[in-house]
Amino acid sequence: MRLLISAIALTLLVAGAATVSAGTTKRDPAAELYIGWPNNGEVIKKRTIRVWFGMRNMGVAPAGIDVENTGHHHLIIDAELPPFDEPIPNDEHHLHFGKGQTETVIELAPGKHTLQLIMGDKDHVPHDPPLYSKKITITVK
Amino acid sequence: MTMCIRAVVAAAIVAIAAPVLAAEPSPEGAKAYIIWPGDGTVIKGGKFWLRMGLVNMGVAPAGVEKPETGHHHLIIDADLPPLDEPIPNDSNHLHFGKGQTEVRIELPPGTHTLQMLLGDANHIPHNPPVQSEKITIVVP
Numbered sequence: 001m002r003l004l005i006s007a008i009a010l011t012l013l014v015a016g017a018a019t020v021s022a023g024t025t026k027r028d029p030a031a032e033l034y035i036g037w038p039n040n041g042e043v044i045k046k047r048t049i050r051v052w053f054g055m056r057n058m059g060v061a062p063a064g065i066d067v068e069n070t071g072h073h074h075l076i077i078d079a080e081l082p083p084f085d086e087p088i089p090n091d092e093h094h095l096h097f098g099k100g101q102t103e104t105v106i107e108l109a110p111g112k113h114t115l116q117l118i119m120g121d122k123d124h125v126p127h128d129p130p131l132y133s134k135k136i137t138i139t140v141k
Numbered sequence: 142m143t144m145c146i147r148a149v150v151a152a153a154i155v156a157i158a159a160p161v162l163a164a165e166p167s168p169e170g171a172k173a174y175i176i177w178p179g180d181g182t183v184i185k186g187g188k189f190w191l192r193m194g195l196v197n198m199g200v201a202p203a204g205v206e207k208p209e210t211g212h213h214h215l216i217i218d219a220d221l222p223p224l225d226e227p228i229p230n231d232s233n234h235l236h237f238g239k240g241q242t243e244v245r246i247e248l249p250p251g252t253h254t255l256q257m258l259l260g261d262a263n264h265i266p267h268n269p270p271v272q273s274e275k276i277t278i279v280v281p
Binding site: 036053056069 | 240
């Protein structure tokens with residue numbers, strides 16, 4: 001019996017933790033985020049690459065702006081998704097587009113690279129639920 | 142002399158009023174373009190997602206005053222509206238005041254024109270205006 005209660009308590013703890021493992025800014029559950037270009041598996045012969053950000057059923061707003069169902073884009077290069085309950089890091093692997101940009105030009109060294117988008121709210125924290133794109137792999141020749 | 146003073150007063154009122162209506166300056170190199178569909182695309186059924194592209198500038202919802210940002214408008218089957226006043230809001234001029242960058246469109250059979258025009262916090266085109274090329278699509 002004690003074991004069962006412990007198990008229930010543990011389950012509750014895990015459930016409790018789950019609810020804080022995302023930001024608190026709500027968004028349309030139907031929102032979709034994707035990398036418009038390049039495509040997954042693309043082989044690119046130039047070092048500079050224009051990447052455009054695709055999003056449906058949600059809007060873009062610059063960082064610091066509090067408008068319902070909006071956020072700003074972040075591009076993750078050669079890294080895993082960051083924690084969902086804190087501001088997205090700001091470094092060479094996590095590019096912020098806090099001015100409301102919807103595309104960018106990046107320069108990558110020859111080799112394989114991964115790209116993934118994640119939306120951040122006005123405080124750069126992912127939404128609830130977090131909105132991120134599929135992670136794609138490209139090769140720069 | 143009285144008339145001269147009146148004229149000066151009138152000029153002063155215009156000068157005061159003008160900054161309120163003045164459009165946001167657009168950043169250098171700002172460019173709007175329709176990512177998809179391309180010019181001349183034939184779209185069976187007339188239903189599609191239109192993607193709006195913006196270079197050297199950011200998107201912000203209507204009402205947000207932030208330099209170098211604006212929100213998208215899509216002009217369907219019409220010419221550019223006057224560039225010194227708020228963009229009309231009707232079935233030929235769609236507003237994306239929530240910061241949207243894509244829209245689901247449904248058009249009847251025929252030839253249609255599509256063109257984007259950015260508006261500032263007050264829906265007024267920037268100075269200089271940021272607009273896309275006008276494209277033509279065909280719904281068979």
